[in-house]
Amino acid sequence: MIESATAERRHPTILDVASHAGVSKSTVSNVVRGLPGVSDATRRRVRAAIDELGYRPNVLARQLVQQRTSMLGVVVGDLANPFFAEMAKSVERHAAARGYTAMFCNTEGDSQSELAGVETLLQHRVAGIVFLAFSGDSRTMRETMQHQVPAVFVSCGADWGDVVSVDDELGGRLGTTHLVEAGHRRIAYLSIPELEDESDRARWAGYRAALKEAHLGPPLRISWSPPADHALVDGVERPLLDLFTGAGPVTAVFASNDVAAIALQEFADRVNLHVPKDLSIVGFDDVPMAGLARIGLTTVAQPRDELAKLGIATISDRIERRLKGPPTRKLVDVRLVARRSTAAPR
Amino acid sequence: MIESATAERRHPTILDVASHAGVSKSTVSNVVRGLPGVSDATRRRVRAAIDELGYRPNVLARQLVQQRTSMLGVVVGDLANPFFAEMAKSVERHAAARGYTAMFCNTEGDSQSELAGVETLLQHRVAGIVFLAFSGDSRTMRETMQHQVPAVFVSCGADWGDVVSVDDELGGRLGTTHLVEAGHRRIAYLSIPELEDESDRARWAGYRAALKEAHLGPPLRISWSPPADHALVDGVERPLLDLFTGAGPVTAVFASNDVAAIALQEFADRVNLHVPKDLSIVGFDDVPMAGLARIGLTTVAQPRDELAKLGIATISDRIERRLKGPPTRKLVDVRLVARRSTAAPR
DNA sequence: ATGAAAGCGCTAACAG
DNA sequence: CTGTTAGCGCTTTCAT
Numbered sequence: 001m002i003e004s005a006t007a008e009r010r011h012p013t014i015l016d017v018a019s020h021a022g023v024s025k026s027t028v029s030n031v032v033r034g035l036p037g038v039s040d041a042t043r044r045r046v047r048a049a050i051d052e053l054g055y056r057p058n059v060l061a062r063q064l065v066q067q068r069t070s071m072l073g074v075v076v077g078d079l080a081n082p083f084f085a086e087m088a089k090s091v092e093r094h095a096a097a098r099g100y101t102a103m104f105c106n107t108e109g110d111s112q113s114e115l116a117g118v119e120t121l122l123q124h125r126v127a128g129i130v131f132l133a134f135s136g137d138s139r140t141m142r143e144t145m146q147h148q149v150p151a152v153f154v155s156c157g158a159d160w161g162d163v164v165s166v167d168d169e170l171g172g173r174l175g176t177t178h179l180v181e182a183g184h185r186r187i188a189y190l191s192i193p194e195l196e197d198e199s200d201r202a203r204w205a206g207y208r209a210a211l212k213e214a215h216l217g218p219p220l221r222i223s224w225s226p227p228a229d230h231a232l233v234d235g236v237e238r239p240l241l242d243l244f245t246g247a248g249p250v251t252a253v254f255a256s257n258d259v260a261a262i263a264l265q266e267f268a269d270r271v272n273l274h275v276p277k278d279l280s281i282v283g284f285d286d287v288p289m290a291g292l293a294r295i296g297l298t299t300v301a302q303p304r305d306e307l308a309k310l311g312i313a314t315i316s317d318r319i320e321r322r323l324k325g326p327p328t329r330k331l332v333d334v335r336l337v338a339r340r341s342t343a344a345p346r
Numbered sequence: 347m348i349e350s351a352t353a354e355r356r357h358p359t360i361l362d363v364a365s366h367a368g369v370s371k372s373t374v375s376n377v378v379r380g381l382p383g384v385s386d387a388t389r390r391r392v393r394a395a396i397d398e399l400g401y402r403p404n405v406l407a408r409q410l411v412q413q414r415t416s417m418l419g420v421v422v423g424d425l426a427n428p429f430f431a432e433m434a435k436s437v438e439r440h441a442a443a444r445g446y447t448a449m450f451c452n453t454e455g456d457s458q459s460e461l462a463g464v465e466t467l468l469q470h471r472v473a474g475i476v477f478l479a480f481s482g483d484s485r486t487m488r489e490t491m492q493h494q495v496p497a498v499f500v501s502c503g504a505d506w507g508d509v510v511s512v513d514d515e516l517g518g519r520l521g522t523t524h525l526v527e528a529g530h531r532r533i534a535y536l537s538i539p540e541l542e543d544e545s546d547r548a549r550w551a552g553y554r555a556a557l558k559e560a561h562l563g564p565p566l567r568i569s570w571s572p573p574a575d576h577a578l579v580d581g582v583e584r585p586l587l588d589l590f591t592g593a594g595p596v597t598a599v600f601a602s603n604d605v606a607a608i609a610l611q612e613f614a615d616r617v618n619l620h621v622p623k624d625l626s627i628v629g630f631d632d633v634p635m636a637g638l639a640r641i642g643l644t645t646v647a648q649p650r651d652e653l654a655k656l657g658i659a660t661i662s663d664r665i666e667r668r669l670k671g672p673p674t675r676k677l678v679d680v681r682l683v684a685r686r687s688t689a690a691p692r
Numbered sequence: 693a694t695g696a697a698a699g700c701g702c703t704a705a706c707a708g
Numbered sequence: 709c710t711g712t713t714a715g716c717g718c719t720t721t722c723a724t
Contacts, residue, residue, distance in 0.1 A: 011471070011493065013701055024711045029703065037709060054492055059469045060406045060415070061701035065716045069406070078435070080634070085431035089424070092452050101466055103449050106438050120447055123405045125357070146400055147357065262638070269639045288426070292608070293615045294640040359717055370695045375719060385693060407717035411700045 012053040021049035032057055063125070072100045072315065073121030075114060077133030078194050079106050081259050082287040083304070087132050087155065090308030098316050100127070109194035111135035115143070122147055128315045134158055136197050150318035154311035155302060157198035162318065163329045164310045168199045171300040171334040172206020175254045175282040178298065178336055180214045183344045184252040184280060187211065188220040188233075188243065190264060191256040200256050203284060207254050220250065226263035241271050244279055251279060251345040258283035258290050261297055265341065276343035286337055296340035306332055358399040367395035378403055409471070418446045418661065419467030421460060423479030424540050425452050427605050428633040429650070433478050433501065436654030444662050446473070455540035457481035461489070468493055474661040480504055482543050496664035500657035501648060503544035508664065509675045510656045514545045517646040517680040518552020521600045521628040524644065524682055526560045529690045530598040530626060533557065534566040534579075534589065536610060537602040546602050549630060553600050566596065572609035587617050590625055597625060597691040604629035604636050607643055611687065622689035632683055642686035652678055 014032075018025040023042055030038050031046040038046075049055070063069045072095050076084050092102045103126060105117030118140050121129060128150040134140070134157070141160055144151050151161035157168075179187050189207045191200055208219045224231035224240065231240045243250045255261035261283030268275050275281055283290060286301035310330060317323035360378075364371040369388055376384050377392040384392075395401070409415045418441050422430050438448045449472060451463030464486050467475060474496040480486070480503070487506055490497050497507035503514075525533050535553045537546055554565045570577035570586065577586045589596045601607035607629030614621050621627055629636060632647035656676060663669035 011701095015701080025702080026704085026712080027710060030710090033703085039709060042710080056465075056469055056493070058410075058471060058701050060410045060471060061716090062703070063716095064404075064406050064410055064701080064718090065703045067716065079425075079431045079438075080428075080435050082426075082428060082431070085425045085428070088450075089426050089452055092425075092450065101449070101470070103447070104434075104438065106435055119402075123402055124447070125404060125406055147402075265640075266638055289635055292612055292641075294611075295638075357717095361717080371718080372696080372720085373694060376694090379719085383693060388693080404717050407700090408719070409700095410702090410717080411719045413700070 012055045017049045017055045021045045069125050069127050070100050071126045072102050073126040073129040074102050074104045075131045076104055076106050077109055083285040086304050090305045094309050094312040111137035115140050127319045134197055150315055152311050152315040154307050162314045162327050166302050166334040167331045168202035169206035172203035173210040174336045175300045176207045176210035179252040186250045187252045188222050188250045190222045190253050190260050192260040203256050254282045258285040258287045258299055275341050280342040298339045298342040299337055300334050301337045358401045363395045363401045367391045415471050415473050416446050417472045418448050419472040419475040420448050420450045421477045422450055422452050423455055429631040432650050436651045440655050440658040457483035461486050473665045480543055496661055498657050498661040500653050508660045508673050512648050512680040513677045514548035515552035518549035519556040520682045521646045522553045522556035525598040532596045533598045534568050534596045536568045536599050536606050538606040549602050600628045604631040604633045604645055621687050626688040644685045644688040645683055646680050647683045
C-alpha cells in the first residue's frame with residue numbers, strides 16, 4: 001500500500017475491496033449482504049480485505065439503486081418540550097430496533113418550518129414520515145400525499161394517514177370531569193401557541209362536552225404565551241390574574257399540555273395564588289417533571305412508549321406492505337393521574 | 347397524462363422533467379441549481395414542468411455524484427435529559443441555517459450504542475459529526491478518525507477533534523466554592539450513570555481542586571441511579587440517607603448535572619431532609635426546570651445556544667475547509683446561578 | 693445556450 | 709460458486 005502521507009484518504013469502495021481480495025465486486029456485495037452461495041474460503045478473504053481497508057458500504061449508493069431508503073422522517077413539535085423529547089427518544093429506539101434510522105425535524109409549532117422540514121425529508125426520500133405533531137397545514141398534506149409516502153400520526157391527528165393516539169377528547173373529558181367532581185363551576189381551558197392542532201381541538205372538544213354534561217358553561221378559552229402576565233381570553237386580551245380574582249372567578253384550569261400547566265402553576269406561585277386552594281390545575285401528557293413531589297401536577301397521562309412503539313409498528317407495516325388499504329386509527333388508553341394540583345375550590 | 351388509477355406513481359426524475367419541457371436533463375439540472383446561462387424562455391418552461399410534475403431532486407443521487415453530503419451526524423447522550431433536548435434543538439436550528447440537515451442518534455450514555463450510532467452515521471456519509479456527549483470510547487474514535495470525518499465536541503471533550511465547551515473544571519470549582527463559602531465542610535460530588543465522560547471528569551477535578559484550596563477533604567464521590575435509596579459511595583454500596591444523617595454528615599452536594607441534582611432534591615423531599623437547611627445542592631447546566639420557583643436549583647449555567655452556534659460554526663468551517671490544522675479548543679463562560687437550594691449548613 | 697456522455701458506488705439479474 | 713453487465717438519478721466536463 002503506497003500512499004502519500006498527506007493524501008486525503010477517500011472511502012474505499014466495493015471495487016477496492018474486490019481487487020484487494022481478488023474477486024469481483026458482486027462477490028463482495030454478496031458477502032456484505034450475507035447472501036448464501038459464497039464459499040467459505042472466499043468469504044474469509046473478502047472479510048479480511050474489508051476490515052483491512054476499513055470498508056463501509058455507502059448507504060446512499062445502496063439506497064439509490066434499491067429505490068428505497070431505511071430512513072424515517074420524524075416531525076417533532078418542540079424538542080424543548082419534555083413530552084416531545086421523550087417521544088423522540090422512544091421513536092428513535094423503536095425505529096432502530098426495526099432497522100430504520102430516524103431523521104428529525106423540529107417545527108417549533110410553525111407550519112412554515114413544518115412544510116420546509118417535510119420538504120427536506122422528501123428530498124431525502126425517507127421511507128415514511130412519523131408526525132409527532134401536525135399543524136393541519138394542507139400544503140404539508142398535499143406534498144406528503146402526492147408522493148405516496150406513508151405517514152403515521154402519533155399523538156396527533158389527521159384524516160389522511162394512520163393514527164396512533166390517545167383518545168384526546170376522552171382525555172379532555174376526564175381532566176375536566178375530575179375538576180367538576182371536585183366541585184368547580186368555573187373551569188377554563190388553557191393552551192399555549194405551540195400546540196393548536198388536531199389534538200388540541202379534540203381536547204378542547206372533550207372539555208366542552210364535560211362542561212355541557214355537568215350543565216356548566218360557557219366554555220372559556222385562554223391562549224397564553226408564558227411568562228406574559230396577560231393572555232387572550234375568548235379572543236380578547238386581558239390580564240391573566242383578573243380571571244382568578246374578580247367576581248365569579250375561574251377556580252380551575254384544564255391545560256392542553258403539561259408545559260402549559262406548569263407554566264401556569266409558576267405564574268400562580270408568582271402572584272401568590274395558592275395551588276390548589278385558589279386554583280386547581282390539570283395538565284395533559286404526564287411528563288416526568290409533573291411527577292416531581294414539588295410539582296405534583298394532576299394530569300392526563302399518555303403512554304408514551306406504547307404510542308411510539310405502535311406508531312413505528314404501523315408505519316413499518318405500511319412501508320413493508322404488510323398493511324394496505326385506508327388509514328387505520330388506533331386509540332390507546334389515557335388515564336388520569338391525580339396529584340396535588342387539584343382540590344375542591346375554597 | 348395517461349395513468350392507471352391504481353398506479354403506484356413513482357417520483358418523477360430529472361429525465362421526466364426534461365422530456366416534459368422538451369430539453370435535455372443537463373438544462374434541467376442547470377435550472378434547478380440556479381446556474382446562469384439558461385435563457386429566460388427555457389428557464390420558465392423548465393420551471394413549469396417542475397411544478398406540474400411535482401419534481402423534487404433526489405438528494406441521494408446528488409450527493410452520490412458530488413461525493414459529499416450536507417448531513418451532520420449528532421450524537422446525543424440522552425434526549426430525555428432536558429439539557430440534551432435543548433441542545434439538540436439548537437443544534438438542529440443552527441445546522442439548518444447553514445444548509446445542513448441533522449441526523450440524531452441517542453446513545454443513552456452507552457458506548458456500545460454510541461459506536462453503533464457513529465457507524466450508522468458514517469455509512470450515511472455524514473459530512474461531520476457533532477458530539478453532544480462522548481463516552482471516550484477509543485473504538486468510536488478510531489472509526490471516526492480513520493474516515494477523516496470532521497468531529498466537534500460540544501459541551502463534552504476529546505483531544506482529537508475541535509472542542510466547544512464551557513470550562514467544566516472551572517464550573518466544578520465555582521459550584522463547589524459557592525458551597526464552601528456558605529460554610530459547608532463536608533461536600534460530596536454526585537454523578538449518575540448517564541454522564542461519566544470527559545466533562546464529568548473535568549467537573550470532578552474542579553470539585554477536588556476547590557476542596558483542596560479550602561483545605562477540606564477528602565473528596566467524596568457518590569454514584570447513584572435514581573430513584574434507588576442506596577448508592578455507590580467512593581465505590582462501596584451504602585444507603586444514601588446515611589450520608590446525610592450520621593456523624594460528620596455530608597451537608598452539601600455538587601451534582602454533575604441538573605437532572606441528578608433534581609433527583610437528589612426529590613429524594614431529600616421524600617425522606618424529609620430539608621433543602622437547603624439539611625442539605626444544600628448545586629447542579630450543572632441550568633435546564634429550564636431548574637429555574638421554576640418550586641425547584642429553585644442553584645446551578646452552574648451553560649450558555650446552550652451559544653455552544654450550539656459555535657459548535658456548528660466550527661464544524662462547518664472544518665467541512666468547508668475554512669478551518670485547517672490541529673484541533674481547536676474554544677471555551678465559553680460558565681456562571682453560577684444562585685437559587686434557593688443552597689444556604690449555610692445548620 | 694443547450695446537449696451528449698461519463699461516471700458516483702452499489703445491487704440485481706443473468707451468464708458462465 | 710463467481711463474474712459481467714446494466715442501470716438507480718444526478719452532476720459535470722466537454723462538444724456543439
